[in-house]
Amino acid sequence: xxxxxxxxxxxxxxxxxxxxxxxxxxYLTNREKMAMIERGLAPALNKxxxxxxxxxxxxxxVGFGLGLFISFLLTETVFVDMSEEKASAVYFSxxxxxxxxxxxxxxxxxxxxxxxxxxxxxxx
Numbered sequence: 612x613x614x615x616x617x618x619x620x621x622x623x624x625x626x627x628x629x630x631x632x633x634x635x636x637x638y639l640t641n642r643e644k645m646a647m648i649e650r651g652l653a654p655a656l657n658k659x660x661x662x663x664x665x666x667x668x669x670x671x672x673v674g675f676g677l678g679l680f681i682s683f684l685l686t687e688t689v690f691v692d693m694s695e696e697k698a699s700a701v702y703f704s705x706x707x708x709x710x711x712x713x714x715x716x717x718x719x720x721x722x723x724x725x726x727x728x729x730x731x732x733x734x735x
Contacts, residue, residue: 663717663721666720666721667718667721670713670716670717671710671714671717672713674711674712675709675713677709677713678705678707678708678709678710679702679706681705681709682701682702682705682706685705686698686701686702
């Protein structure tokens, strides 16, 4: 196959595959809920959300963004004469350092919330 045909077909096929995947997940979830209703079970319509996992993902991505920003500043101001290969090492190291700091902050916040107990409000 020629390269121009592949470049044209890959976005089309990947879009169709993603749409089919989303449709399949929704279809199977609906069938599962209907089967539960037929058997007399109540499907969990209002599932509790796991806010600690949302916090972890949010702080992880904030850490990634902060790592990218700090590494950009470092490569543009401090390490100006650095080669591209070494600059990529700065980018990757800062992304992982700040991503890890974000996950650590998420753990500390979740541990603090768990120590408070269910009776007390979680908002400071």
